[in-house]
Amino acid sequence: MDLSSFSAYQLLELLNQQELSSVDCVDYFLKQIENRNPDLNAFAALAAESALEQAQAIDRRRQKGEAVGPLAGLPVAVKDGICTQGIRTTAGSRMLEQFVPFYNATAVQRLLEADAILIGKTMMDEFGMGSSTENPHYGNTRNPWDLQRVPGGSSGGSAAAIAGGMAPLALGSDTGGSIRQPAAFCGLTGLKPTYGRVSRYGLIAYASSLEQIGPLAWTAQDAALMLRVCAGQDACDSTSATRAVDDYASEIESPINGMRIGICRDQLGKGLAPEIESAIEQAVSVLESLGATFVDITLPNSSHAVPAYYVIAPCEASANLARFDGVRYTKRADSTELDQMYSKTRSDYFGQEVKRRILLGTFALSSGYYDQYYIRASKIRRLIQQDFDRALNEVDVILGPTTPSTAFKIGQWVDDPLSMYLADVYTVAANLAGLPAISIAGGVDSNDLPIGLQLQGRPFGEAALLRVAHQFQSQTDFHTRRPN
Amino acid sequence: MSFEQTTIIGLEVHVQLKTRSKLFCSCTTLFGASPNTHTCPVCMGAPGALPVLNRQAMDLAIKTGLALNCRIETATKWDRKNYFYPDLPKGYQISQLDRPICSNGYLDLIDPEAQFADRRVEIERAHLEEDAGKSSHDETQMGGESKIDLNRAGTPLLEIVTRPNLRSGMEAKAFLTELKLILSNLNVSDCNMQEGSLRVDANVNLHLTKEDQRIATPIAEIKNLNSFRGVQRAIDFESDRQRKQWNNDGLTIDQAAKQTRGWDDESGQTILQRTKEDSADYRYFPDPDLVVIHTTSQQIEAINSEIRPLPSARRASLMSDFSLSAYDAGVLVHQGDPFVDFFETIARHIGDGKLVSNWLQQEVLRYLNEKQTDIDHFPVSEEQFIALLERIKEGKLDTSRGKNVMELMMEERLSMEQSLERLGIESLDSEELAAICQQVIEENPDIIQQIRNGNDKAIGNLIGKAKTINRNVEPGLVRKQILTFIKNG
Numbered sequence: 016m017d018l019s020s021f022s023a024y025q026l027l028e029l030l031n032q033q034e035l036s037s038v039d040c041v042d043y044f045l046k047q048i049e050n051r052n053p054d055l056n057a058f059a060a061l062a063a064e065s066a067l068e069q070a071q072a073i074d075r076r077r078q079k080g081e082a083v084g085p086l087a088g089l090p091v092a093v094k095d096g097i098c099t100q101g102i103r104t105t106a107g108s109r110m111l112e113q114f115v116p117f118y119n120a121t122a123v124q125r126l127l128e129a130d131a132i133l134i135g136k137t138m139m140d141e142f143g144m145g146s147s148t149e150n151p152h153y154g155n156t157r158n159p160w161d162l163q164r165v166p167g168g169s170s171g172g173s174a175a176a177i178a179g180g181m182a183p184l185a186l187g188s189d190t191g192g193s194i195r196q197p198a199a200f201c202g203l204t205g206l207k208p209t210y211g212r213v214s215r216y217g218l219i220a221y222a223s224s225l226e227q228i229g230p231l232a233w234t235a236q237d238a239a240l241m242l243r244v245c246a247g248q249d250a251c252d253s254t255s256a257t258r259a260v261d262d263y264a265s266e267i268e269s270p271i272n273g274m275r276i277g278i279c280r281d282q283l284g285k286g287l288a289p290e291i292e293s294a295i296e297q298a299v300s301v302l303e304s305l306g307a308t309f310v311d312i313t314l315p316n317s318s319h320a321v322p323a324y325y326v327i328a329p330c331e332a333s334a335n336l337a338r339f340d341g342v343r344y345t346k347r348a349d350s351t352e353l354d355q356m357y358s359k360t361r362s363d364y365f366g367q368e369v370k371r372r373i374l375l376g377t378f379a380l381s382s383g384y385y386d387q388y389y390i391r392a393s394k395i396r397r398l399i400q401q402d403f404d405r406a407l408n409e410v411d412v413i414l415g416p417t418t419p420s421t422a423f424k425i426g427q428w429v430d431d432p433l434s435m436y437l438a439d440v441y442t443v444a445a446n447l448a449g450l451p452a453i454s455i456a457g458g459v460d461s462n463d464l465p466i467g468l469q470l471q472g473r474p475f476g477e478a479a480l481l482r483v484a485h486q487f488q489s490q491t492d493f494h495t496r497r498p499n
Numbered sequence: 500m501s502f503e504q505t506t507i508i509g510l511e512v513h514v515q516l517k518t519r520s521k522l523f524c525s526c527t528t529l530f531g532a533s534p535n536t537h538t539c540p541v542c543m544g545a546p547g548a549l550p551v552l553n554r555q556a557m558d559l560a561i562k563t564g565l566a567l568n569c570r571i572e573t574a575t576k577w578d579r580k581n582y583f584y585p586d587l588p589k590g591y592q593i594s595q596l597d598r599p600i601c602s603n604g605y606l607d608l609i610d611p612e613a614q615f616a617d618r619r620v621e622i623e624r625a626h627l628e629e630d631a632g633k634s635s636h637d638e639t640q641m642g643g644e645s646k647i648d649l650n651r652a653g654t655p656l657l658e659i660v661t662r663p664n665l666r667s668g669m670e671a672k673a674f675l676t677e678l679k680l681i682l683s684n685l686n687v688s689d690c691n692m693q694e695g696s697l698r699v700d701a702n703v704n705l706h707l708t709k710e711d712q713r714i715a716t717p718i719a720e721i722k723n724l725n726s727f728r729g730v731q732r733a734i735d736f737e738s739d740r741q742r743k744q745w746n747n748d749g750l751t752i753d754q755a756a757k758q759t760r761g762w763d764d765e766s767g768q769t770i771l772q773r774t775k776e777d778s779a780d781y782r783y784f785p786d787p788d789l790v791v792i793h794t795t796s797q798q799i800e801a802i803n804s805e806i807r808p809l810p811s812a813r814r815a816s817l818m819s820d821f822s823l824s825a826y827d828a829g830v831l832v833h834q835g836d837p838f839v840d841f842f843e844t845i846a847r848h849i850g851d852g853k854l855v856s857n858w859l860q861q862e863v864l865r866y867l868n869e870k871q872t873d874i875d876h877f878p879v880s881e882e883q884f885i886a887l888l889e890r891i892k893e894g895k896l897d898t899s900r901g902k903n904v905m906e907l908m909m910e911e912r913l914s915m916e917q918s919l920e921r922l923g924i925e926s927l928d929s930e931e932l933a934a935i936c937q938q939v940i941e942e943n944p945d946i947i948q949q950i951r952n953g954n955d956k957a958i959g960n961l962i963g964k965a966k967t968i969n970r971n972v973e974p975g976l977v978r979k980q981i982l983t984f985i986k987n988g
């Protein structure tokens with residue numbers, strides 16, 4: 016059986032009906048990894064043995080008729096920036112080459128408690144800083160749709176794992192677009208939840224006020240399943256929300272008749288690939304045919320989102336990454352002098368982009384510049400939030416592009432960080448505003464590459480986003496296409 | 500005419516708050532465990548771990564702030580103070596920069612011995628922060644490994660910063676003594692300098708004035724102060740040192756950088772550690788991992804209602820309600836609230852504050868010091884103490900025998916009755932006493948005559964004779980009977 020053509024939801028049905036054993040399911044994906052990962056380099060670590068053991072246990076429980084969790088027996092992959100107890104977690108950095116966490120991230124713990132099976136850790140840009148998963152320490156991850164192209168980043172390994180048929184479901188994290196952009200490049204559904212919806216405990220921090228853990232999957236239905244398990248308050252994360260988690264699986268079934276969808280015309284045209292723009296227009300027709308009405312909105316401060324993001328994120332990163340000093344759990348460069356040990360460790364084991372952002376953030380926070388950079392960026396952030404508040408008063412969700420282009424070539428922007436930063440132009444605003452946003456497959460370009468559409472919603476409006484996505488997917492088949 | 504010299508002192512006091520668990524995780528704060536056993540992903544700064552505030556620490560900080568007359572911040576935020584140090588696991592310390600939980604308070608100092616003038620010491624701020632771990636280095640310089648213990652990392656500290664209102668080492672010591680008393684009474688800290696639960700840095704410089712000339716010497720921050728006496732000595736030394744330095748080089752505060760100096764208790768000197776050419780840039784910014792904590796006025800009121808009268812109020816009431824001297828009140832209050840409570844209960848019954856105060860200061864304090872214990876563990880109950888002192892006050896027992904009784908009550912935990920019995924002290928009934936007095940009066944007409952002639956002291960002689968007849972006679976009662984006889988005769 017070619018399990019990679021199934022969605023996670025369909026696999027779960029087979030598992031629950033015992034038409035497929037978890038052992039066979041896990042075994043299938045492990046074999047896929049064996050065959051395809053050498054080309055794709057999507058995985059950073061595998062947990063084959065423990066995965067098969069877990070699968071056996073779950074099969075036994077199912078056979079005995081015991082209750083099993085909502086993801087029972089389903090293999091999942093987890094981004095390598097999320098801590099997994101006993102499984103090496105590098106966050107894509109050589110600094111953490113030997114780091115084996117002694118605890119699970121809350122989101123991982125919840126997956127395991129739902130009886131999901133962790134099959135491996137996926138590649139990423141170092142500490143999430145990048146949009147291409149071109150990793151200076153562990154190599155480039157390739158896009159399963161075109162091996163010469165990037166899968167996007169920073170959750171590029173999770174996206175390539177699913178698109179490459181090596182996992183049906185994966186966790187990513189999104190600081191400025193790191194779930195949505197790879198989802199767009201790989202033809203997947205990727206959801207960045209509202210800030211506080213999913214616990215960040217165990218997510219190796221890049222920019223704490225911006226990032227969220229979220230699902231990558233083929234379909235909105237799959238993403239709904241995974242989010243439902245991972246979301247909810249966590250006593251270990253003060254910024255996690257107390258609000259109850261919606262029943263996404265049932266909410267997505269409601270029609271979108273009468274729903275108001277905003278579209279920001281300013282974001283179309285200049286800088287956006289024409290094929291993506293026409294995919295948006297086609298999506299408008301599909302959604303209108305389902306009874307949604309479209310309203311033009313404006314987000315006047317959105318052009319400041321990338322500059323604000325590239326101040327706030329590096330500022331937070333400069334402090335978040337200070338713990339990697341060679342003293343505990345990281346690699347340590349040889350030196351007899353403390354200051355030399357620090358500087359050598361950090362010079363040797365951080366990559367270029369990480370060092371660039373640490374320097375940027377350190378500079379922006381330093382005395383005399385703090386007001387000019389950090390405070391100013393924080394003010395812009397509030398203006399962007401106010402733009403969204405206004406717009407989302409008028410409409411339920413906002414439709415737009417996820418990325419300015421489809422997947423770009425490996426090496427294309429490696430030496431041009433500014434162009435690379437613009438890959439985030441449509442995604443960072445949701446992080447700055449803390450809003451939920453989803454990317455879904457909404458077209459194919461002339462190179463046969465997937466096109467991503469983005470929907471942004473109200474705080475804790477994940478159900479509305481998933482519902483629009485699911486209803487769109489009920490009318491289209493972009494989410495069922497698979498790379499050759 | 501030479502320059503007048505004033506020493507200007509500001510203190511920074513780090514107080515370890517007495518919470519069960521650390522400031523941002525649930526690890527215990529108990530002192531003295533084997534290295535790195537009281538740690539978890541949060542206080543070890545593990546990748547991905549996040550801080551969660553311990554509300555108890557905030558409550559203790561607020562309590563301290565209220566006792567120090569501070570304004571209490573109702574929306575507390577947290578900031579990251581960035582610097583690298585091996586025992587600082589995250590590479591930053593979670594602290595409070597612009598919204599300290601307590602600010603603009605004061606503590607009034609009054610010296611009963613009037614060695615310095617009454618002084619209000621203003622509290623600029625008191626903010627919460629997490630403690631770092633502890634490094635230990637190979638002192639032999641033989642290239643041994645440095646070691647880090649993170650048991651202390653994440654322990655809640657309240658950093659109390661005074662304005663530079665203090666003017667001498669003696670005042671600084673008095674301030675710290677009073678502050679420690681307040682903190683102990685509030686039960687917010689163990690205040691143990693040896694275990695590091697109270698740490699003091701002093702900022703010192705001189706203001707020199709002559710006619711309309713005003714000169715300030717460069718500021719020195721003194722560290723490694725490990726006792727209040729050390730603080731006093733260090734400040735006095737530093738004050739002299741700065742005067743001599745200025746006499747030599749004439750450098751003022753604008754011409755020389757701030758110095759950090761360490762106090763060496765053995766040699767009695769402050770020693771230059773480093774010169775801050777430019778102050779460290781800690782790149783503070785709000786910690787995105789923590790949310791703003793709101794404290795309502797009801798919560799503050801609830802904490803305030805737990806605060807008992809402060810030492811200054813207790814001294815005043817000891818002086819007004821029990822007629823104690825400022826000195827005696829000071830000694831009693833210095834022992835802490837439970838001791839003062841003990842005193843007040845007894846003194847209220849006995850009605851003679853001075854008598855009770857003397858007994859507490861002599862017998863009880865001597866016992867507590869000897870046994871290294873406190874009044875909560877004192878073996879004599881208030882009731883027993885009252886019974887003993889009543890007996891003495893009524894003249895049924897003289898002071899020196901009373902002390903013997905007390906000794907047994909304390910050392911052997913006997914009741915007063917048991918102690919009297921053990922010492923063979925029996926009360927005589929009034930007929931027996933009258934008979935003995937009658938005998939003494941009849942056998943010593945000449946002494947009676949002396950007393951009649953105004954020689955009061957001679958009565959001691961008769962009491963002595965009464966005691967030889969029966970050693971249990973109460974001197975006070977014998978005196979009373981004899982005086983009554985003489986008056987009526």
